[in-house]
Amino acid sequence: MAEARILTVAEAIREATDIAMEHDPRIFVMGEGVSDPKAIFGTTAGLAERYGAARVMEMPIAENGFTGIAIGAAIMGRRPLIVHQRVDFALLSLEQLFNNAAKTCYVTGGHHTVPLVVRMIVGRGWGQGPAHSQSLEALFAMVPGLKVVMPTTAREAKGQLIAALEDPNPVIMIEHRWVHYATGHVPEGHYTVPLDGPRRVREGGDVTIVATSYMLLEALRAAETLNKAGIGADVIDLAVLRPFEPDLIIESVRRTGRLLFIDTGFRQFGIGAEVVATVVEQAFGSLVRPPVRLGLPEHPTPSSRALLADFYPTALSIIDAAAALTEVEPERIAVPRAALAAELAKLPVDVPHPTFRGPF
Amino acid sequence: MTTSRASADLPELYRAMRRIRMIEEAVAVRYAEQEMRCPVHLSIGQEAVAVGVCAEMRPDDQLVSTHRCHAHYLAKNGDLKAMMAEIYGKAAGCCGGRGGSMHLTDSAAGVLLSLPIVASSIPIAVGAGLAIRQEGRDAVAATFMGDGSIEEGVFHESMNFAALMRLPVLFILENNLYSCYTGLKDRQPQRPLTDLARAYGMPADAADGNDVEAVRKAVQRAITRARAGDGPTLLVFDTYRWREHCGPNYDNDIGYRTEAEFLGWKERCPVEQARRRLVAAGRHDDATEAAMITTIQVEIDEAFAFAKMAPFPSPETARSHVYG
Numbered sequence: 001m002a003e004a005r006i007l008t009v010a011e012a013i014r015e016a017t018d019i020a021m022e023h024d025p026r027i028f029v030m031g032e033g034v035s036d037p038k039a040i041f042g043t044t045a046g047l048a049e050r051y052g053a054a055r056v057m058e059m060p061i062a063e064n065g066f067t068g069i070a071i072g073a074a075i076m077g078r079r080p081l082i083v084h085q086r087v088d089f090a091l092l093s094l095e096q097l098f099n100n101a102a103k104t105c106y107v108t109g110g111h112h113t114v115p116l117v118v119r120m121i122v123g124r125g126w127g128q129g130p131a132h133s134q135s136l137e138a139l140f141a142m143v144p145g146l147k148v149v150m151p152t153t154a155r156e157a158k159g160q161l162i163a164a165l166e167d168p169n170p171v172i173m174i175e176h177r178w179v180h181y182a183t184g185h186v187p188e189g190h191y192t193v194p195l196d197g198p199r200r201v202r203e204g205g206d207v208t209i210v211a212t213s214y215m216l217l218e219a220l221r222a223a224e225t226l227n228k229a230g231i232g233a234d235v236i237d238l239a240v241l242r243p244f245e246p247d248l249i250i251e252s253v254r255r256t257g258r259l260l261f262i263d264t265g266f267r268q269f270g271i272g273a274e275v276v277a278t279v280v281e282q283a284f285g286s287l288v289r290p291p292v293r294l295g296l297p298e299h300p301t302p303s304s305r306a307l308l309a310d311f312y313p314t315a316l317s318i319i320d321a322a323a324a325l326t327e328v329e330p331e332r333i334a335v336p337r338a339a340l341a342a343e344l345a346k347l348p349v350d351v352p353h354p355t356f357r358g359p360f
Numbered sequence: 361m362t363t364s365r366a367s368a369d370l371p372e373l374y375r376a377m378r379r380i381r382m383i384e385e386a387v388a389v390r391y392a393e394q395e396m397r398c399p400v401h402l403s404i405g406q407e408a409v410a411v412g413v414c415a416e417m418r419p420d421d422q423l424v425s426t427h428r429c430h431a432h433y434l435a436k437n438g439d440l441k442a443m444m445a446e447i448y449g450k451a452a453g454c455c456g457g458r459g460g461s462m463h464l465t466d467s468a469a470g471v472l473l474s475l476p477i478v479a480s481s482i483p484i485a486v487g488a489g490l491a492i493r494q495e496g497r498d499a500v501a502a503t504f505m506g507d508g509s510i511e512e513g514v515f516h517e518s519m520n521f522a523a524l525m526r527l528p529v530l531f532i533l534e535n536n537l538y539s540c541y542t543g544l545k546d547r548q549p550q551r552p553l554t555d556l557a558r559a560y561g562m563p564a565d566a567a568d569g570n571d572v573e574a575v576r577k578a579v580q581r582a583i584t585r586a587r588a589g590d591g592p593t594l595l596v597f598d599t600y601r602w603r604e605h606c607g608p609n610y611d612n613d614i615g616y617r618t619e620a621e622f623l624g625w626k627e628r629c630p631v632e633q634a635r636r637r638l639v640a641a642g643r644h645d646d647a648t649e650a651a652m653i654t655t656i657q658v659e660i661d662e663a664f665a666f667a668k669m670a671p672f673p674s675p676e677t678a679r680s681h682v683y684g
Contacts, residue, residue, distance in 0.1 A: 026494075028494070054494070059521075060517070060520055060521055060524065062513075062514075062517035062520065062521065064483070064513065064514050064517065065483050065486075065513075065514050065516075065517025065518050065520075065521060066483070066517070066521065067483070068480065068482070068483025068484055068486070068487060068514060068518070069483045069484075069486045069487040069490060069518070069521060070487060071483070071484060071487060072424070072472075072483060072484035072485060072486060072487020072488045072489075072490070072491070072501075073487040073488070073490045073491040073494070074487070075472065075473065075484070075487070075488070076422070076472075076487070076488050076491030076492070077491065078490070078491045078494055095477060095480060095514075096480065096483065096514075099475070099477050099480055100473075100475060100480060100484065104473065105681055105682070105683065105684045106458060106681050106682050107455050107458045107459045107463050107465075108455060108458075108459075108465055108473075108681075109455060109456040109458060109680075109681050110680075110681040110684055111465070111467060112465075112467075112473070113684035114684075115684075144682050145682055145683070147683075168683075168684035169683045169684055243683075
C-alpha cells in the first residue's frame, strides 16, 4: 500500500473543496476573502483561478444577506459553500440559518431541501480577543435541522467537507484556527467521512475522554502522558455535534465508569452539558465517579497573553482532571506530568505549539 | 396606452382580485369558529399589487412572500384547497400543517416560500435569482416586502448584491403605511421610497398600488429588463391594509389610525375601481358580476369543505423531515 501523503488540515480543506467543485458544477463558494491573496488561511487558494469568479464569489460585507442568498439558491437546487473567517462574523447570519436554512425542509415536508455548507473558523491566540475567538458550536448544535461538525484531523476534515457538500442538508463546519496547522495522512482523490457521529481515536479502559477539534489534540497529548502513569484513556472524537449520536460514548462509559468532557467553548451550557446529561440519563449505574467537564471560564476571551494563562484547557489540566477521576496515586502521575509541564513552559501560550502539529 | 395588454386582460385581473377578496372575507367570517388556529394576516385592500405583479409572471418565475402571503400565493395560482387545508392545520395543507398561514408555498405555481420574519424573504428571492442566472434561464424572481422590511439591514444587503450582480430580481415594495400599529412617518424619514434604489444604482418605478393596471404596467417594464439581463428593479406601490395587522377584525377604533383615513382608502378600493372601469367600458354588468360571484363562491365553499373534512396529520409525523 502506497504511503498516504501528509497534508495540513488547511490543505486538506482546500483539496476537498477543489475535488467537490470539480465533481459537481452546482457547487460554488461565497465569502469575504475567498478569492483574495490570503484566501481564508489558504483554504480557498487557487480555486478562483481554477473555477472563475462565477463559482468563487467574493462577497460584499453582508453576512445575513449572502447567507439568505445562498439559502435561496440552495432551495433552487444549487450547492453553495459559505466561508466565514471567524465564527464571530457568522453571528450576523443567525436569522437566516436558524429560521430558513434549518426549517425549510421541515416546513415543506421534505419538498424543499437546503444543501448549504457554512464553514466558520474559531480564532485563538495572538491577542484575538473577545470577538475574534469565540467557539460557539453549542449555539448551532441547539437547532434541529442543522448538522454541525468539528473536524480535527486532515483526513477527517477532507472527508467531512466532501460529505457535507454532498449532503442535502445545511451543514455547519466549525474549524479551529490552530487545527488548520495540524498535519496528517490524507488519501488522494474523492472519499467521504460520514457525518454520522463520534469515533474512537484511542483505546483505553480507565477513563473516557470526549473532545473534538483542538481540544481533541490536547486530550490525545494528555492521554500519552496518562498512559505513562498506567492510566488507559478511551479517547473519543465527538466529531459530529448534531445529529448527536451518543451510543459510542455510552458504551465506553459502561466500561470505564468515568467521563471527562473537554469543551472547545464555554463550559457552562456547552456541548459537555449535553454529553454529560445524556450519559447520566443512559448510563447512570455505570458511573463510579461524577462526570467532569472542562471548558472556557465564565468571562470573554481577553486579548493579552498575560490574562490567558488559565483560560484554555490544556493537556495538563486534562491530565489533572483524569488523574482525579481515576483516583491514581499522585506519585504515579507526578514524573510524566512534570516532564510535559517543563516542555510546555518553554513555549508562549498565545501561538500554536510547534511540536504539536502531528501527523495525527 | 389604453390598448395595452393590461386593458385587454382587465376582466381577468378583476376576477382574480374579486376572488382573493372573497376568499379572505370568508376566512374573516369563519375565523371566529376557532378552527383556523393560526395567525392570519389578511391582504384585504391590497389585492391590486398581488394581482398586477403576478399577471406578468410565468409559472417558472419564482415568488417569495411574507407573513401576509395569501393574496400573493393566490394571484400566482397557488392551490386554494392546499392553502385552506394548511390554515386548518391539515395533512393536505401545502406544508402538511407544519407552516400555517404564514408559510404558504406551491412549487408548481412558482411560490417558492413565504417567510414570516420581516425582510427574511428578501435575500431568498435574490438567491433564487442567482440560481436562475447560474442555470442560464430567462426566468425572474420577485420578492414582496412591506414598508417595515426596508428598515432591515438585510433589505439593503440584498439590494446591493442584486444590483452588483445585475440579477433578475423584482423588489416589490408594498407600502401599506403601517408596520403593525406604527405609521411609516414615525419610523422613517420623509423621502420618496423610490430613492432607496438610487443608493444602489438600481432603476425604480412607482405606481398607484390600488390600480391593478398601473401596477401591471410598471411590472411589465421591470420584468422585461430582468429577462433581458439588465438587472433588478425596485417597484413601489402604495396601498392600504383595511383590517387589523393580524386577525379578521377592523381596528380603526383602537387609536393608531382614523376611521376617516380608512374610509378614504376604502373609497379607492382596488377591486371596485377595476369593476367600475369595466362597467364604464361596457365590458361588465350585473349579470356577469352575479355569475362570476356564484362561480367563485362555489369554489370557496368547496375549498372550505375540503379543508374542514380533510384529516389532520398523524402526531408521529411531527418528527419527520427535519433532515432531507
